[in-house]
Amino acid sequence: MRVTFTVNGDPVTAEDTWPGESLLYVLRERLGLPGSKNACEQGECGSCTVYLDGVTACSCMVAAGQCQGREVRTVEGLTGDQETGAERRLGTVQEAFAEAGAVQCGFCTPGLLVQADDLISRTVGAGQAAPDDPEIREALAGNLCRCTGYEKIIDAVRLAAQREQVLANATGGADSEPDKGGERE
Amino acid sequence: MEFLSPGTLEEALAAKSAHPEAVPIMGGTDVMVELNFDLHRPSALLDLSRVSELAECGTDGPHVRLGAGASYTSVIERLGGRAPALAQAARTVASPQIRNRGTVGGNLGGASPAGDAHPPLLATGAVIELASERGVRRVAAREFYFGPRRTARQDDELITAVLLPEPAGPQHFSKIGTRNAMVIAVASFCLAFDAAIRTVGTGIGSAGPTPLRAAEAEEFLAAELDWEGRRPLSGAAVRRFGELVASAAQPIDDVRGSAGYRRHALAVMARRTLGWAMAEYQKGETRCA
Ligand SMILES: Cc1cc2nc3c(=O)[nH]c(=O)nc-3n(C[C@H](O)[C@H](O)[C@H](O)COP(=O)(O)OP(=O)(O)OC[C@H]3O[C@@H](n4cnc5c(N)ncnc54)[C@H](O)[C@@H]3O)c2cc1C
Ligand code: FES
Ligand code: FES
Numbered sequence: 001m002r003v004t005f006t007v008n009g010d011p012v013t014a015e016d017t018w019p020g021e022s023l024l025y026v027l028r029e030r031l032g033l034p035g036s037k038n039a040c041e042q043g044e045c046g047s048c049t050v051y052l053d054g055v056t057a058c059s060c061m062v063a064a065g066q067c068q069g070r071e072v073r074t075v076e077g078l079t080g081d082q083e084t085g086a087e088r089r090l091g092t093v094q095e096a097f098a099e100a101g102a103v104q105c106g107f108c109t110p111g112l113l114v115q116a117d118d119l120i121s122r123t124v125g126a127g128q129a130a131p132d133d134p135e136i137r138e139a140l141a142g143n144l145c146r147c148t149g150y151e152k153i154i155d156a157v158r159l160a161a162q163r164e165q166v167l168a169n170a171t172g173g174a175d176s177e178p179d180k181g182g183e184r185e
Numbered sequence: 186m187e188f189l190s191p192g193t194l195e196e197a198l199a200a201k202s203a204h205p206e207a208v209p210i211m212g213g214t215d216v217m218v219e220l221n222f223d224l225h226r227p228s229a230l231l232d233l234s235r236v237s238e239l240a241e242c243g244t245d246g247p248h249v250r251l252g253a254g255a256s257y258t259s260v261i262e263r264l265g266g267r268a269p270a271l272a273q274a275a276r277t278v279a280s281p282q283i284r285n286r287g288t289v290g291g292n293l294g295g296a297s298p299a300g301d302a303h304p305p306l307l308a309t310g311a312v313i314e315l316a317s318e319r320g321v322r323r324v325a326a327r328e329f330y331f332g333p334r335r336t337a338r339q340d341d342e343l344i345t346a347v348l349l350p351e352p353a354g355p356q357h358f359s360k361i362g363t364r365n366a367m368v369i370a371v372a373s374f375c376l377a378f379d380a381a382i383r384t385v386g387t388g389i390g391s392a393g394p395t396p397l398r399a400a401e402a403e404e405f406l407a408a409e410l411d412w413e414g415r416r417p418l419s420g421a422a423v424r425r426f427g428e429l430v431a432s433a434a435q436p437i438d439d440v441r442g443s444a445g446y447r448r449h450a451l452a453v454m455a456r457r458t459l460g461w462a463m464a465e466y467q468k469g470e471t472r473c474a
Contacts, residue, residue, distance in 0.1 A: 019230060020227075020230060041218075043217075055285045057282055058286075060221060061214050062286070066232050141281070
């Protein structure tokens with residue numbers, strides 16, 4: 001079947017999909033977006049996490065046919081300044097992961113980035129306090145990392161949240177912050 | 186494989202009746218595991234994620250009416266006060282990403298004895314609404330589970346909602362697993378007091394071919410409880426309650442735990458949830474909406 005939806009703001013069409021194949025397969029194998037990783041295909045590892053209509057989901061657990069007309073945002077869509085066509089700048093969460101040394105082999109990173117981005121937009125981005133450590137751990141409980149031991153990942157999320165907080169304070173409100181994606185309600 | 190994508194409940198029921206063999210898919214967190222690993226190749230998938238009626242949550246007489254397609258995340262966000270045990274159970278399901286997609290209706294559709302929604306539905310006397318082109322009927326959760334993955338649902342029926350009584354006393358859920366997140370219960374237990382009619386409800390998960398009740402334990406505790414004076418229970422009564430819960434289970438040995446461990450864990454969870462419930466009851470809280 002043919003499935004049409006948007007990915008990172010652009011309309012896309014995947015032809016000849018088997019309706020039971022996963023969104024993860026469609027993104028990686030049909031649309032050339034290999035950012036989302038395939039590690040378990042059973043919802044256990046979180047490395048395939050994307051936004052689906054503004055809510056994070058394991059893309060391996062979504063059937064291609066269920067995506068018709070939906071909005072998907074992948075790790076590729078977390079980079080800043082895309083609309084200006086300028087040099088690709090990393091988003092706040094991505095930069096923080098690089099700086100904090102939260103990436104080793106990198107396989108888990110795309111899922112963690114999307115899930116961390118969601119946490120920060122639901123807290124700081126919604127005008128609330130930066131998430132504390134238990135909140136960060138809870139938000140990332142479905143993302144497995146076999147390399148880092150998680151400490152640096154938590155450091156990175158803390159750093160990203162602080163930076164977003166500073167930005168939000170400077171611009172006088174979360175809503176004017178351009179690099180956020182998890183509109184939930 | 187056909188992919189049926191109804192936009193309304195009426196269309197969904199028509200599709201299910203025309204294709205009784207079609208496999209419903211809501212959040213997909215059970216169905217997609219089977220498809221990804223080629224465990225099952227259905228001739229048709231019936232996508233219910235666009236049927237907005239199924240995602241609704243409202244009030245129906247004395248009940249909270251939770252649409253079968255409401256995610257665990259929305260149960261946690263919206264029903265903490267009105268269905269505390271179910272909300273507690275929802276918080277223990279998998280991970281945020283899975284809770285964003287997974288639904289109570291899907292848990293009932295799969296009817297795995299390990300499903301976390303079942304013990305609260307049993308303990309609180311919830312009712313399950315089933316619909317087909319032939320009409321709508323309501324089945325008590327206590328009469329819904331027939332056997333391993335077999336339920337009262339007929340092939341042409343869809344689960345449309347769960348009706349949850351307003352809480353009339355403390356409700357507590359407990360679950361044993363190897364870590365806090367992403368864990369299928371080794372065993373789980375739910376206890377609910379109904380102080381209005383002076384009964385106790387229980388639900389046991391992951392320790393039998395279906396989710397179970399501990400009927401004898403329920404009767405024992407309802408008789409033992411000082412409903413009016415709210416005096417503490419004797420240590421012997423608490424222990425007896427734990428034993429009766431454990432003896433109601435029909436556990437097996439499997440990779441997640443032995444039958445003996447499951448019984449032991451159930452006795453512990455029964456005593457613990459009873460402790461939490463008594464503490465709350467003695468404070469006079471009923472946690473109404
Ligand atoms: C990584 C991971 C962790 C998990 N952890 C837990 C856990 O901790 N606790 C737990 O209880 N479960 C857990 N699960 C299982 C799953 O998330 C739950 O069973 C969930 O409730 C399924 O809901 P769904 O909407 O995703 O169902 P789906 O996968 O869409 O459907 C599940 C079943 O129900 C049927 N069905 C769906 N909707 C209907 C309907 N309206 N009428 C009739 N039949 C229907 C389907 O045909 C299928 O058989 C986990 C799954 C994964 C992948
Ligand atoms: S690949 Fe989707 S959760 Fe692991
Ligand atoms: S960095 Fe290797 S799995 Fe996380």
